[in-house]
Amino acid sequence: MSAQHAQQAHQPHEVVERLAAEGIDVVRVGYPDLIGTDRARDVLLSHLPSACAHGLAFCRAVYHTTPQGDVVPVTGGLDAGLPDILVRPDLDTLAALPWEPGVAWCLGDVSDPRTGAPAPESPRDLLRAVLARCGEHGLSPVVGPELEYFLCETDPAAPGGWRRYCETSGAVYTTGLRADPDNHLLRLLRLLRDLGIGVTNGNHEFEGAQFEINLIHSGAADAADRAFRLKSAVKELARREGRLATFMAKPFNNAGGSGFHLHLSFQDAEGRDVFDAPSRPHGLSVTALHAVAGLLAHAPALSALANPTINSYKRFGPHTLAPWLIDWGLDNRSAMVRVPPERGAGARLELRLGDASANPYLLIAGAVGAALLGITAGEEPPTPLEGYGYDTTRSALLPSGLTAALDALEADTALTAVLGKEFTTAFLTYKRNEIERFQQHVTDWEFTEYAYHL
Numbered sequence: 471m472s473a474q475h476a477q478q479a480h481q482p483h484e485v486v487e488r489l490a491a492e493g494i495d496v497v498r499v500g501y502p503d504l505i506g507t508d509r510a511r512d513v514l515l516s517h518l519p520s521a522c523a524h525g526l527a528f529c530r531a532v533y534h535t536t537p538q539g540d541v542v543p544v545t546g547g548l549d550a551g552l553p554d555i556l557v558r559p560d561l562d563t564l565a566a567l568p569w570e571p572g573v574a575w576c577l578g579d580v581s582d583p584r585t586g587a588p589a590p591e592s593p594r595d596l597l598r599a600v601l602a603r604c605g606e607h608g609l610s611p612v613v614g615p616e617l618e619y620f621l622c623e624t625d626p627a628a629p630g631g632w633r634r635y636c637e638t639s640g641a642v643y644t645t646g647l648r649a650d651p652d653n654h655l656l657r658l659l660r661l662l663r664d665l666g667i668g669v670t671n672g673n674h675e676f677e678g679a680q681f682e683i684n685l686i687h688s689g690a691a692d693a694a695d696r697a698f699r700l701k702s703a704v705k706e707l708a709r710r711e712g713r714l715a716t717f718m719a720k721p722f723n724n725a726g727g728s729g730f731h732l733h734l735s736f737q738d739a740e741g742r743d744v745f746d747a748p749s750r751p752h753g754l755s756v757t758a759l760h761a762v763a764g765l766l767a768h769a770p771a772l773s774a775l776a777n778p779t780i781n782s783y784k785r786f787g788p789h790t791l792a793p794w795l796i797d798w799g800l801d802n803r804s805a806m807v808r809v810p811p812e813r814g815a816g817a818r819l820e821l822r823l824g825d826a827s828a829n830p831y832l833l834i835a836g837a838v839g840a841a842l843l844g845i846t847a848g849e850e851p852p853t854p855l856e857g858y859g860y861d862t863t864r865s866a867l868l869p870s871g872l873t874a875a876l877d878a879l880e881a882d883t884a885l886t887a888v889l890g891k892e893f894t895t896a897f898l899t900y901k902r903n904e905i906e907r908f909q910q911h912v913t914d915w916e917f918t919e920y921a922y923h924l
Contacts, residue, residue, distance in 0.1 A: 482518055482519035482522040482523075482561070483519055485518065485561055485564070486515055486516070486518055486519065489515055489518075489564075489574055490515060492566065493571070493572060494515060494566060494572055494573065494574045495514065495515045495572050496512050496513065496514060496515060496572060496573045496574070497512070497513045497515060497518050497521075497559065497564070497573075497574050497575075497576060498510055498511075498512050498513075498567070498573055498574070498575045498576070499511055499512075499513055499521065499526060499557060499559045499576055499577075499578045500575065500576075500577060500578060500702070501557055501577060501578040501579075501580055501592070501594065502593045502594060502698050502829060502830075502831060503532060503533050503535070503593075504533050504534070504591055504593065504829070504896070504897060504900055505537070505778065505827075505829060506593070506698065506701070506827075506828065506829030506830060506831070506832070507537075507702075508698070508702045509528065509532050511526050511528075511557075512573075513526070513559070518559065521558065521559055522558055522559055522561070524556075525556030525557055525558045525581070525583070526556065526557045526558070526578070527554045527555075527556060527557075527583075528554065528555050528556075528557055529552050529553075529554065529555075530546060530547055530550075530552070530553050530554065530555045530582075530589065530591075531544075531547035531548060531552050532555075533547070533589070533591040533592075533896070534547045534548075534591075534896070534900060536903075536904070536907075542899065542900050542903040543899070543903075544591075544895075544896045544899045544900055545895065545896065545899070546590070546591075546896070553584075554583055555580050555581065555582060555583070555589045556580070556581050556582075556583050557578035557579065557580050558578060558579050558581070559576050559577075559578055559579075560576055560577045560578060560579050561576060563576045563577040563695065564576040565665055565666050565667075567665070568661050568664035568665055569661055569706075569707060569710065575699075577594070577695060577698075577699075579594070579595075580592040580594070580595065590890070590892035590893055590896060591892075591893060591896045591897075593829055593831035593832050593835075594691075594694070594695075594831055596831060596832065596835050596889060596890065596893050597690065597691055597694055597831045597832075597834055597835040597838075598691060599890065600835045600838050600839050600842075600888060600889070601690055601691060601838070603839075603842060603888060604736070604838065604842055607842070607845070607846065608738055608739050609736045609737070609738065609744070609842070609845070610689060610690075610736065610737045610738075611689070611690040611734060611735070611736055611737075611834075611838045611841075612687050612688065612689060612690065612693075612734070612735045612736070612737055612743075612818075613687060613688070613689075613690045613693035613694070613732055613733065613734055613834055613838075614684075614685065614686065614687030614688075614693065614732070614733035614818075615684075615685050615693055615696070615697040615700075615730070615731075615732060615733075615830065616682060616683075616684050616685075616729070616730070616731040616732075616733070617682065617683055617685075617697065617700060617701065617717065617728075617729075617730050617826055618675050618680060618681065618682045618717075618728035618729050618730070618826050619680070619681060619683075619701075619704060619715050619716060619717045619728055619826055620634060620635075620677070620679050620680050620681075620715070620716050620718075620721055620722070620725075620728065621634070621635040621636075621654055621679045621680075621681060621708060621713055621714070621715055622634060622635055622679065622713060622714040622715075622716060622721075623635045623712075623713055623714075624712070624713075624714075629914065632714050634677075634678050634679035634722065634725070635652075635654070635679040635713060636649055636650065636651060636678050636679045637678035637679065638678050639677075639678055641674050641678070642674075642675070642676050643673050643674070643675075644673065644674045645672075645673055645674060648674075649674040649678065649679075650674055650681075654681070654711070654713075655672050655673070655674065655681055658672070658683075658704065658707055659671075659672050659683075661703075661707060662683070662700065662703060662704075665699070665703060667685070667696040667699050667700055667703070668685050668686040668688065668696050669683060669684070669685055669686075669700070670684050670685065670686055671683075671684050672684065675728075676726055676791075677722075677725040677726055678725070680725070680726075680728065683700060683704070685697060685700060687733060687735075690834050690838055693830075693834065694830045694831045694834045694835075697730075697830035697834075698829075698830045698831065701717055701830070704717075705717075717730075717826035717827055718779075718781060718826070718827055719777065719779060719781050719782040719784070719785045719825035719826060719827045720781055720782075720784045720785040720825075721781075726785070726790060726791070726792070727784070727785030727790070727792060727825055727826075728785075728825060728826035729785075729792065729822065729824065729825055729826060730776075730824035730825055730826045730827075730828050730830075730833060731820055731821065731822050731824065732820070732821045732824065732833065732834065732837055733810070733818050733819070733820050734761075734818060734819050734820075734821060734837060734838070734841065735817060735818040735819070736757070736761070736841070736845075743814070743815050743816075743817050743818075744757045744758075745757060745758035745761070745817040745818060745819070746758075746813050746814055746815070746817035748813065748814075752800060752809070752854075753813040753817065754809065754817070755817075757845055758809075758817065758819070759850060759851055760844045760845045760847070760848055760849055760850070761819060761841040761842075761844050761845055762798050762807055762809075762819060762844070762851040763844040763847075763849035763850055763851040764840045764841045764842065764843045764844015764845060764847070764849060765798075765806075765807050765819070765821060765837065765840050765841055765844065766796050766797070766798060766806075766807065766844075766851055766852075767840070767843070767844060767849060768836075768839075768840035768843060768844075768882055768884070768885050769796045769806060769823065769840075769868060770796075770868065770869050770874075770875065770878035770879075770882070771836075771840075771875075771878045771879040771881070771882035771885045771886075772823065772836045772837065772840050772879075772885070773823065773868055773869045773875040773878065773879075774869075774872070774875040774876050774878065774879040774897075774901070775828065775829070775832045775833055775835075775836040775879070776821075776823045776824035776825070776828050776833050776836065776837075777823070777824065777825050777827075777828070777869075777872075777875060778827060778828055778829065778832070778872075778901065779827050779872065779904075780871075780872050780904065780905065780908050781827070782825050782827060782872065783869070783870060783871045783872060783875075785825050786868065786870075788860040789860060791803065791804070792822070792825075793805070793806035793822050793823050793868060794860055794867065794868060795859060795860065795861075795862065795864070795865035795866065795867060795868065796865055796866045796867070796868055797852075797855045797859055797864070797865040798819075798851060798854055798855060799854045799855035799856070799859060800854050802854075802855055802856075802859060803822070804855070804858050804859035804860060805822070805854075805855045805859045806821070806822055806823050806868070807819055807820070807821055807822070807823075808820040808822055809854075819841075821837050823868070824837075832897075835889065836885070836889070839885055839888040839889060840885060842888070843884055843885065843888065872901065872904075872905055873902075873905055876898055876901055876902060876905075879894070879897075879898065880894070880898055
């Protein structure tokens with residue numbers, strides 16, 4: 471919902487009175503940057519009406535700023551003299567922070583003060599634009615996000631100063647003290663429940679100190695908001711414990727990576743699941759097969775959004791349980807697109823391509839856009855995968871690195887038309903600068919490999 475609509479539904483002065491009665495005196499207004507981290511400002515409650523009316527000024531180049539604080543020369547930032555964007559509180563998203571007494575948290579709507587239009591780099595608005603295209607075809611995407619992360623503790627002797635919080639092996643899909651000796655997950659689930667972002671369950675995942683949190687399914691925009699807030703909240707709660715929660719794709723050499731899986735379906739104007747077709751083969755409608763075909767056809771380009779870092783591609787490979795090939799299968803977890811066994815209102819696709827470092831808005835926008843392109847083009851997928859899906863003679867390989875994925879995105883004019891030229895240009899410029907910086911950096915591996923012997 472836009473800030474204007476939110477203010478119509480919730481008059482700021484009435485919100486101020488309600489929050490004050492609840493003991494809240496600060497509103498934290500946040501929004502996602504290009505890489506999906508949260509940028510924010512804490513607003514004293516008495517100034518909330520002004521923030522809603524006039525917006526909070528941020529430098530537009532915050533979208534172009536690297537994790538190390540350098541500004542990438544993306545058009546509209548440095549070259550334009552570092553102009554402003556305005557962020558207005560979306561009062562529909564207000565939630566009290568259970569772990570921060572006196573503070574409520576809401577998302578912000580971003581606009582260009584010169585035009586009043588959304589900022590071209592705004593991930594939240596990019597997703598809205600893609601969903602508007604779906605609406606033109608009478609379709610509403612429904613998304614259920616699943617996210618994994620590693621919990622780390624400080625260790626000066628470890629690479630980067632962090633080690634895994636617990637290295638119990640074999641505790642796959644477990645809970646309790648067996649692989650979580652400090653009950654991190656239980657504590658976290660209760661706080662996230664109280665935040666009201668639709669968390670349903672969690673468990674210890676495949677690797678030591680790796681956890682998975684699942685969210686309810688909902689409309690795509692709401693699902694992206696909740697996935698963004700989940701990542702922000704998990705990281706913040708870990709910091710409160712003096713720990714690090716990382717959604718990096720593959721943070722450790724001796725462990726697998728963390729995924730960001732999307733369960734995706736489409737509803738028609740009457741709210742019916744258009745993927746369900748009991749009388750057809752596999753119980754899947756023609757629309758569902760077209761959506762599968764779209765995801766497969768645009769998978770190389772989609773990788774740039776789903777696997778957006780240099781590190782992302784170290785998660786891939788045969789026998790990793792991460793997708794490596796462009797394929798689909800019926801209830802087959804070795805496929806890039808899995809069709810879970812539920813039908814009826816639960817008929818859906820599971821896109822297993824994404825890793826946990828992906829920006830939720832960009833991943834969902836790209837996946838929905840690719841599926842929509844398949845639906846509108848009437849594309850047909852190949853026969854579904856049978857058996858273990860790492861045979862390169864049966865399916866094409868996904869991009870093997872970020873450079874190849876970015877090149878695929880740039881070349882996929884159909885998908886970039888859905889995403890928009892300005893956003894695509896900004897994203898490609900930002901990410902190619904990331905590759906240039908990495909190529910100039912001497913890694914620990916290089917020193918260990920070469921220094922003594924050469």
